Amino acid sequence: MSRYLTPRTQPTQCAACPVRQNALFQVVPLSYIEDAQSRRTDQYRLAARRVLYEEGSPAEMAFTLFQGWMLLYRSDAEGHRQGLRVALPGDFLGYMPPGSSHIHHAAVAVTDVVVCGFRQEGLHEMMTKHPDLATHITRIQARYMASCQNHMLGLGRKSAEQRIAYLVAELFHRLRYRRLIASDATTMPFPLTQEMVGDMTGLTPVHTNRVMRKLRSEGLLRVERTRLEIPDADALASLGGFVPEEPA
Amino acid sequence: MSRYLTPRTQPTQCAACPVRQNALFQVVPLSYIEDAQSRRTDQYRLAARRVLYEEGSPAEMAFTLFQGWMLLYRSDAEGHRQGLRVALPGDFLGYMPPGSSHIHHAAVAVTDVVVCGFRQEGLHEMMTKHPDLATHITRIQARYMASCQNHMLGLGRKSAEQRIAYLVAELFHRLRYRRLIASDATTMPFPLTQEMVGDMTGLTPVHTNRVMRKLRSEGLLRVERTRLEIPDADALASLGGFVPEEPA
DNA sequence: CGGGTATTTGACGACTGTCAACGCCAGTGG
DNA sequence: CCACTGGCGTTGACAGTCGTCAAATACCCG
Numbered sequence: 001m002s003r004y005l006t007p008r009t010q011p012t013q014c015a016a017c018p019v020r021q022n023a024l025f026q027v028v029p030l031s032y033i034e035d036a037q038s039r040r041t042d043q044y045r046l047a048a049r050r051v052l053y054e055e056g057s058p059a060e061m062a063f064t065l066f067q068g069w070m071l072l073y074r075s076d077a078e079g080h081r082q083g084l085r086v087a088l089p090g091d092f093l094g095y096m097p098p099g100s101s102h103i104h105h106a107a108v109a110v111t112d113v114v115v116c117g118f119r120q121e122g123l124h125e126m127m128t129k130h131p132d133l134a135t136h137i138t139r140i141q142a143r144y145m146a147s148c149q150n151h152m153l154g155l156g157r158k159s160a161e162q163r164i165a166y167l168v169a170e171l172f173h174r175l176r177y178r179r180l181i182a183s184d185a186t187t188m189p190f191p192l193t194q195e196m197v198g199d200m201t202g203l204t205p206v207h208t209n210r211v212m213r214k215l216r217s218e219g220l221l222r223v224e225r226t227r228l229e230i231p232d233a234d235a236l237a238s239l240g241g242f243v244p245e246e247p248a
Numbered sequence: 249m250s251r252y253l254t255p256r257t258q259p260t261q262c263a264a265c266p267v268r269q270n271a272l273f274q275v276v277p278l279s280y281i282e283d284a285q286s287r288r289t290d291q292y293r294l295a296a297r298r299v300l301y302e303e304g305s306p307a308e309m310a311f312t313l314f315q316g317w318m319l320l321y322r323s324d325a326e327g328h329r330q331g332l333r334v335a336l337p338g339d340f341l342g343y344m345p346p347g348s349s350h351i352h353h354a355a356v357a358v359t360d361v362v363v364c365g366f367r368q369e370g371l372h373e374m375m376t377k378h379p380d381l382a383t384h385i386t387r388i389q390a391r392y393m394a395s396c397q398n399h400m401l402g403l404g405r406k407s408a409e410q411r412i413a414y415l416v417a418e419l420f421h422r423l424r425y426r427r428l429i430a431s432d433a434t435t436m437p438f439p440l441t442q443e444m445v446g447d448m449t450g451l452t453p454v455h456t457n458r459v460m461r462k463l464r465s466e467g468l469l470r471v472e473r474t475r476l477e478i479p480d481a482d483a484l485a486s487l488g489g490f491v492p493e494e495p496a
Numbered sequence: 497c498g499g500g501t502a503t504t505t506g507a508c509g510a511c512t513g514t515c516a517a518c519g520c521c522a523g524t525g526g
Numbered sequence: 527c528c529a530c531t532g533g534c535g536t537t538g539a540c541a542g543t544c545g546t547c548a549a550a551t552a553c554c555c556g
Contacts, residue, residue: 074397074398074400074401075401076401076405076406076489077489080401080405080406081405082400082401082404082405083404084397084400096390097383097386097387097389097390098383098387099387100387100390104394104397104398105397124383127379127382127383128379128380128383131375131376131379131382132376134375134379134382134383134386135345135346135372135375135376135382137386138345138382138385138386138389139345139346139347139348141345141386141389141390141393142344142345142348142389144393145389145392145393145396146352148393148396148397148400149322149332149352149353149396150322150352151400152322152330152332152396152399152400152403153322153323153324153328153330155400155403155404155450156330156331156403156449156450157324157328157329157330157450158324159511160511160512193533193534193535194534194535195534201404202403202404202405203512203513204512204513204514205534205535206512206513206514206515206536206537207511207512207513209535209536209537210512210536210537213535213536241324241325407543408543408544441501441502441503442502442503443502451544451545452544452545452546453502453503454503454504454505454544454545454546454547455543455544455545457502457503457504457505458504458505458544461503461504
C-alpha cells in the first residue's frame with residue numbers, strides 16, 4: 001500500500017515568489033494577464049507529500065504550478081494508485097468546465113511546491129469575456145489528452161523497461177522544452193521516489209527498482225541523489241518509444 | 249499483429265438517415281442547431297472495418313457518430329494497438345482545438361456506421377460566435393478525459409478479469425443512459441470481436457478469450473451471436489470497479 | 497459447399513507481483 | 527557526538543498472471 005499518503009492540509013499562504021514568465025503564460029495569454037492577475041489568489045506554498053486536492057473533492061479551484069513537482073493520480077477501491085501525470089512548473093491543474101461538481105483525480109506534492117489558485121468561476125467568467133482564452137484552455141486540455149493517450153499506450157502495451165524509459169525521456173524533454181534545464185543538459189532533477197515511478201508506470205515498487213537497476217547497468221541512466229544523468233537521451237527515447245512533440 | 253486493419257477509404261455519401269435527437273444534441277446545444285446544420289457536411293456511411301481517420305492524419309474534420317460503433321485506438325512503432333475508447337451513437341470524434349495540425353489517434357468502424365462531419369474551422373468559428381458552445385465542447389472533452397483516467401487506472405492496476413468486466417459494464421451503462429437500449433434491458437448488442445476487447449483492455453486475443461470464458465462460466469456474461477446477456481449488472485460493475493457517472 | 501474470419505484450446509515460458517528481510521541515509525533527540 | 531528511527535532503496539525466493547506459438551474447431555457469407 002502507499003506510503004506517501006498524508007492528510008490534506010490547507011496550503012499556507014506565502015509571500016509572492018518570483019514568477020517565471022513562462023509559468024503563468026502556460027495558462028493565461030499575455031494579453032489577459034492583467035485580468036488574470038486580478039482574479040487569481042495569492043500564491044500558496046505546500047510541503048512535499050502534502051495533498052493539494054483529493055479525488056472527489058468539489059471542483060472549486062484550479063491551480064498553476066509555479067515551483068516544484070506534483071503527481072496527479074487516481075486510486076481504486078482497493079487502494080491501488082495509478083499515476084496520471086507528473087506536473088512540472090507551468091502546468092495547469094484541476095481545471096473543470098462549468099457544471100462539473102467534483103474532480104476525479106488527486107494531486108500530491110512531490111517536492112515543496114508553490115501554486116497559484118484561480119476560482120473555477122472566475123476562469124469561466126474570463127472565458128466568456130475572452131473567447132480565445134477558452135480556446136487556449138481547450139488547447140491545454142487537448143495536449144493533456146494526447147499525453148494521456150500516449151500513457152495509455154504504454155500501460156497497455158509496453159514492457160516495464162519501455163514504460164520507465166518513456167517516463168524519463170518525456171520528463172527530460174518537458175524540462176528542456178520549458179527551459180527548466182539547459183537545452184544541452186545531460187542531467188535533470190529527479191525528485192520522484194521509485195514508488196512514484198511505479199505509480200506512473202503501473203508497476204510495483206519492487207519491480208520498478210529492478211528495472212531501473214537494469215537501465216543503470218545498461219548505461220542508459222545514472223542516479224545521483226535526487227538527480228538523474230542521461231548519457232544518451234536518444235537511446236532512452238527510442239527504447240521507450242517516446243516521440244517528442246512540440247508543445248509540451 | 250492486428251487483423252482488422254483495412255486501408256482507409258473515402259466514406260461514401262448517403263441520403264440523410266433519421267437522426268436521433270440526442271445524437272446531435274451531444275455535440276451541439278439545440279439553440280445552435282440551425283447554425284450547426286448549415287455548417288455540417290452531409291452524412292456519410294462507412295462499412296465495418298473501414299478506417300475513418302488514421303493516426304497522424306491532418307486535423308481537418310470532426311465527426312458525430314449517428315449510427316453504429318467505432319473503436320478509437322493508437323498504435324506504437326511495433327504495431328501494437330491500444331484501444332482508447334469505444335464510440336457509441338451520439339459520440340463526438342476527432343475534434344482538435346485551433347492550431348492543432350494532426351490527430352493522434354485513429355478511428356475504425358466496428359459495425360457499419362453513419363457519421364456526420366464538421367470542418368474543424370467551422371466549429372472554431374461557431375465557438376467564437378457562441379461562447380457557450382465552446383463551454384459545451386470543453387465539457388465533452390472533460391468527460392472523455394475522466395473516462396480516459398478510469399481507463400488508465402484499469403490498464404495499470406486491474407486484473408484482466410476486472411478490465412473486461414469494467415469495459416462491459418461501462419458499455420452497458422452508456423447504452424442505457426443514451427436510451428440506445430431500454431433502461432430495464434438485460435441484454436445489449438455487442439459487435440466487438442474478442443480481439444477488439446483485447447485492444448481496449450491491453451490483453452492479447454488469446455488471453456481475452458480465456459477470461460471471457462471464465463466470466464461466462466461464472467455466470468456473469470452470456471454470449472449469443474452479436475449480443476451479450478448480462479444477468480447481474482451490479483455484480484459485473486462491482487467486479488470491474490465501475491462506478492456509473494451521470495453524463496456518459 | 498468452400499474459404500476466410502473468429503473463437504477455442506493446449507503447452508510452455510517470460511514478465512511481473514508478492515512476501516520478507518536487510519542496508520543505507522538523513523533527520524531527530526538525548 | 528552518537529544512538530535511534532523512519533523512509534527509501536535493494537535483494538532473494540517463489541508464485542501467478544499473462545503472452546507466445548501452434549493448431550483445431552466453429553461460424554459466416556457468398
